[in-house]
């Protein structure tokens with residue numbers, strides 16, 4: 338298969354063949370020759386770090402998102418840490434994060450020296466509960482031990498969080514918003530792309546993400562060019578533009594030239610892949626809506642469909658039935674972060690009723706651009722057979 342092969346010809350109605358949860362092999366087959374060319378170019382020029390691919394990628398990602406600047410970094414975790422260091426966050430600063438997210442969000446806050454304050458999530462959108470966010474901010478102010486500084490909404494499974502409401506709260510309390518868009522890159526809210534929905538946005542290019550490298554990588558987005566220069570310094574040990582003097586504390590958070598080259602080729606087919614994901618999500622919806630509650634929609638937003646996740650009271654029975662049919666699924670976030678050993682000291686007050694319910698009910702079905710409609714039907718047949 339060559340890179341000229343259109344994705345549409347890869348999605349037939351054929352229901353045969355093993356179903357993959359995500360299919361990086363089919364994607365690689367489409368663009369293998371382009372990727373080889375990119376990697377060979379890096380071998381030829383030898384600038385393994387800070388080669389021309391990095392600037393090319395950062396410019397292409399700015400164009401894709403509409404952000405004023407983009408800074409490529411070594412991972413989605415590094416991007417969160419770099420942005421918090423750039424904001425001068427540290428001891429005594431409170432950062433509000435949802436309790437249902439990947440542990441990296443909480444780790445990053447603690448590694449930056451700040452304190453996570455956990456917020457409940459909504460059972461319809463799976464994202465940060467804005468009413469609970471306001472309660473948690475008031476609680477921190479009343480207790481008087483921490484300074485509220487930042488909100489990190491996480492766009493869980495690909496759906497952008499409720500940025501308009503979060504922006505109102507951020508303005509009221511003078512807080513910075515950093516979107517953790519590790520799962521939603523490619524999504525939109527209104528006409529604005531993920532990457533430009535908050536003053537700072539962070540994403541991950543982990544191989545399994547919607548736009549993934551062949552190793553670790555991530556990026557930060559800002560609407561303020563000066564901020565980008567600070568992040569470039571932090572990702573290079575905090576040095577000045579000539580890389581001589583240390584002008585701030587930093588570390589090695591660089592995105593290498595080979596990963597940048599891979600990402601450039603994947604970005605070229607990403608819009609088409611996003612359309613295919615949306616088409617597959619719509620097919621799942623039509624079949625499953627007969628009996629089940631659908632993953633939340635927000636009429637203002639387009640999900641990137643990084644994952645197709647349902648909250649099902651009979652989740653364990655569905656998982657068992659899929660296993661019997663040799664269909665892969667994934668169960669993410671079986672425990673809210675505030676209950677975990679590493680973070681329970683920061684649990685604070687609160688019921689976290691939404692998070693508890695979702696942790697017991699989440700199940701993610703196969704989702705990738707190269708599924709066939711026949712395969713989606715097979716998944717739905719099994720899910721519906723036990724619902």
Ligand SMILES: Cc1ncc(COP(=O)(O)O)c(C=O)c1O
Pocket residue numbers: 412413414415438439441442491517519520540541542543553554555
């Ligand atoms: C919500 C969220 N935040 C942060 C990260 C961290 O990204 P990375 O694995 O690239 O460090 C991930 C990745 O898995 C994630 O899903």
